[in-house]
Amino acid sequence: MSQSPQSHLDAISQFPPGVSGCLDAGPEVMARLNNSTRFMGVLWRAGMVIGILLILFINLGAAAPPQPSPVSPAAANLRTSLQNVLYTLRDAILQKDFDKYVSVYARRIRGNQMVRYWDRFDTLKKEVAIDKIEVIDPNNAVALVTWHTKTKDLRTGKVSSDTDSERIMFTRKNGKWLILPDEDMP
Secondary structure, eight states: OOOOOSSHHHHHHTSOTTTTTTTTSOHHHHHHHHHHHHHHHHHHHHHHHHHHHHHHHHHHHHHSOOOOOOOOHHHHHHHHHHHHHHHHHHHHHHHTOHHHHHHTBSSOOOOHHHHHHHHHEEEEEEEEEEEEEEEEETTEEEEEEEEEEEEEETTTOOEEEEEEEEEEEEEEETTEEEEOOGGGOO
């Protein structure tokens, strides 16, 4: 059985020549080795801290998506009120209900064009969306509205789809929103 060394120096002396060369170096070489080792340790720790911070920032960004700007209750109520008027108009067109059709207008209209349209076409589907609302004053607003319509020509049987956008002027009378006829728009 071999004898174990009594000290570290005895153990180092048992290494083959050249392996212990750096340990035999003077204090300047040892200080340089020690400083570079410390510097590498500092760099490694700084890299770890930066990596952890990046992971935290990425996770926080993913967890909190940007929130849309809140809609004021008044704006939400206005949109709902105007949509309800347009839904009534849409239902009147789908049902070919003349009384319901004229009920959404601010003044009595003749509606001759609509009756002629109903004589020629069946409206199979009519969707409406308000794209934008511009409030003029508390009792007047203009909405940019898009209609998606599917109709059937009663003479030819041809079915067609159409998308139209228009500006519709609304006015409030006795607390109820109504459509101003095109000829009344400024």
